[in-house]
Amino acid sequence: MTVRSSRSISVRLLTAARLKPVNFASLGLTGITAAGLVYYYQYLKEQKLKDATKTLSAGKAAIGGPFNLADGDGNAFTEEDLLGDFALLYFGFTFCPDICPDELEKMAKAVNSLEQAGKSIQPVFISIDPERDSPKQVKQYVKEFHPKMLGLTGTIQQVKDAAKAYRVYFTKTDDSKDYLVDHSIIMYLIDPKGSFVSFYGKNYTADQLATAIGSQIENWKA
Numbered sequence: 768m769t770v771r772s773s774r775s776i777s778v779r780l781l782t783a784a785r786l787k788p789v790n791f792a793s794l795g796l797t798g799i800t801a802a803g804l805v806y807y808y809q810y811l812k813e814q815k816l817k818d819a820t821k822t823l824s825a826g827k828a829a830i831g832g833p834f835n836l837a838d839g840d841g842n843a844f845t846e847e848d849l850l851g852d853f854a855l856l857y858f859g860f861t862f863c864p865d866i867c868p869d870e871l872e873k874m875a876k877a878v879n880s881l882e883q884a885g886k887s888i889q890p891v892f893i894s895i896d897p898e899r900d901s902p903k904q905v906k907q908y909v910k911e912f913h914p915k916m917l918g919l920t921g922t923i924q925q926v927k928d929a930a931k932a933y934r935v936y937f938t939k940t941d942d943s944k945d946y947l948v949d950h951s952i953i954m955y956l957i958d959p960k961g962s963f964v965s966f967y968g969k970n971y972t973a974d975q976l977a978t979a980i981g982s983q984i985e986n987w988k989a
Contacts, residue, residue: 830955831963834929836893836921839906844919846961853964853984854889856955858935860896860948861908866969868912870952875913876973877980884977886984894920895930895937896948933963956980958987 831846838844857874859867871892878890892909894900897920900908905918920926930937937950954976956964964983967976 830932830934830966831957831961832932834932835925836919836929837902837925839902839909839918841902844917846957849889849891849957850961851959852887852889853959853980853987854891854957855980856891856893856933856957857953858893858895858930858933858937858950860894860950861900861904862896862945862947864947866952870954870969871909871912871916873971873973873976874954875916877976878913878915880973880977881981881984884981886981888980888984890916892916892918893926893929894918895926895935895950897921897923897926956983 834846836844855874855878857867857870859870861867874890878888881888890913892905894905900920902918902920905920909916909918921929929935933955935951935953937948940947940949952969954967954971956966958964964987965979967979971979
């Protein structure tokens with residue numbers, strides 16, 4: 768639940784209250800109701816994010832798999848196009864005001880550190896907002912973070928299928944033109960054979976991310 772959404776709920780409730788005689792009791796009840804609704808929706812969002820993380824912890828077999836998307840030039844792109852190298856995946860959207868840019872900057876720094884240490888890895892951004900994120904826009908967006916980063920998108924169903932395969936939670940915050948998208952904040956490490964290796968949450972710094980991934984690469988056996 769964003770601040771904007773919280774304010775929207777409060778405004779609608781207060782508007783309804785104005786249609787009736789105003790008194791302190793009714794205003795007090797309105798305030799309590801608005802606060803309760805905001806809390807309730809925030810609780811639902813947090814529960815969905817927790818459920819998504821619990822699913823990730825359940826086991827490697829439940830994460831990853833085939834997907835059909837499009838690259839920045841509109842060409843078909845599947846999981847097979849990532850074979851032969853380690854890949855680091857992140858699901859987000861180009862209209863994201865802060866979290867996605869922060870995470871992609873972190874990813875870029877970790878990739879640079881790994882490459883400096885002689886460890887090759889392919890950074891990948893997958894849009895969960897296909898209604899607004901065209902292949903061209905996604906391509907331009909990722910280049911702001913790292914020249915090697917791939918940007919992928921697809922139809923609404925293709926994106927839903929890819930997100931489902933990686934147990935990614937996402938939902939629109941509202942139906943306005945300038946909507947945001949709530950989503951799980953996780954990066955996924957995929958090995959050269961296309962199998963899921965590990966995931967990393969928002970709590971990782973760029974250095975911690977590079978160290979963790981570097982260890983996985985060193986210990987990986989074909």
